[in-house]
Amino acid sequence: MACPKCAYSILRIPVRILAKLLFVSCLAWIVLTNALLCYLHDGSSPSLSTIPVELTNKDIYFLIAHPDDEVMFFGPTILELSLPKYNNSMNLLCLSTGNGAGLGSTRELELLKSTQILFSLYGSQRPQPVVKIVNDEARFMDTMDAEWDAQLVAEELGLFVKTSDALVITFDEGGVSGHPNHVSLFEGAKVYVSQTPASLYTLSSASSVWEKYSFTLITNWKLFKRLVASRPHSVLAQAFNRRFSPIEVDTLLGGAPVEIYATMNMFLAAVGAMAWGHYSQMVWFRYGWMLLSRYLTFNELRLVQ
Numbered sequence: 001m002a003c004p005k006c007a008y009s010i011l012r013i014p015v016r017i018l019a020k021l022l023f024v025s026c027l028a029w030i031v032l033t034n035a036l037l038c039y040l041h042d043g044s045s046p047s048l049s050t051i052p053v054e055l056t057n058k059d060i061y062f063l064i065a066h067p068d069d070e071v072m073f074f075g076p077t078i079l080e081l082s083l084p085k086y087n088n089s090m091n092l093l094c095l096s097t098g099n100g101a102g103l104g105s106t107r108e109l110e111l112l113k114s115t116q117i118l119f120s121l122y123g124s125q126r127p128q129p130v131v132k133i134v135n136d137e138a139r140f141m142d143t144m145d146a147e148w149d150a151q152l153v154a155e156e157l158g159l160f161v162k163t164s165d166a167l168v169i170t171f172d173e174g175g176v177s178g179h180p181n182h183v184s185l186f187e188g189a190k191v192y193v194s195q196t197p198a199s200l201y202t203l204s205s206a207s208s209v210w211e212k213y214s215f216t217l218i219t220n221w222k223l224f225k226r227l228v229a230s231r232p233h234s235v236l237a238q239a240f241n242r243r244f245s246p247i248e249v250d251t252l253l254g255g256a257p258v259e260i261y262a263t264m265n266m267f268l269a270a271v272g273a274m275a276w277g278h279y280s281q282m283v284w285f286r287y288g289w290m291l292l293s294r295y296l297t298f299n300e301l302r303l304v305q
């Protein structure tokens with residue numbers, strides 16, 4: 001016999017453990033990000049990532065498929081690379097209005113609102129950010145199963161890019177979740193860079209669903225290792241290195257991936273851009289998604305070409 005009450009009491013313990021885990025992990029993340037900010041930058045910098053020189057003084061072109069990709073997946077990257085100290089110009093090309101559920105015209109406007117929030121610290125002497133949305137359902141239909149023609153994607157990117165040595169950032173071959181629209185952008189961007197001097201960085205897809213929804217758990221571990229490495233002579237580092245193998249300071253040589261970590265303020269800006277900018281998308285499960293998704297606190301970029 002069905003017994004909703006029993007089901008409830010069976011579920012209660014794991015839910016309570018999960019809630020505690022998330023709470024502790026969140027606190028640890030706030031402490032770790034702030035400690036690193038103090039140690040790495042005397043607390044005066046809003047960022048705790050190490051950005052290689054290849055990602056500075058550039059004309060950066062983000063290539064996304066739907067309004068809200070920019071914040072759901074690329075949030076930390078956009079917030080970080082638009083800081084004035086990197087002297088990048090920022091451009092964003094979105095190849096659909098996200099009209100899958102008939103909300104295209106609303107979502108177009110929402111993308112502009114979201115990018116206003118994400119680009120709000122942008123203050124370098126570079127040209128103002130440019131956002132372009134392509135509304136062409138014949139070529140780029142927003143669906144869960146249609147691939148877009150790589151050649152057409154490359155052409156559209158070519159129409160948007162204004163400089164010869166552009167730097168394109170888009171999804172990788174995994175498309176975050178295997179979404180065919182996302183994967184098509186990777187294929188199209190590859191075609192584009194093979195014909196031009198532009199370079200291409202891709203956002204690494206999480207290796208598993210556990211990593212994707214790991215909240216700050218994995219990120220905390222990596223931040224902790226960075227903290228130990230940043231203070232090699234501290235008691236903490238000595239104890240840690242005795243117990244485990246010594247930790248190397250991040251190296252940016254030899255094409256190692258670029259790791260971009262959100263600070264708490266960056267995370268809150270991304271949540272604001274999503275929750276307020278993309279208001280129509282805030283159905284109930286998005287709140288859980290935003291809380292658990294690793295992409296809101298961490299991005300890894302890989303150089304493709």
Ligand SMILES: *[C@@H]1O[C@H](CO)[C@@H](O)[C@H](O)[C@H]1NC(C)=O
Nearest residue numbers: 056057058059087088125126
């Ligand atoms: C910023 O980047 C542009 C384009 O690469 C360059 O011309 C300019 O000198 C840079 N400004 C600074 C302050 O580095």
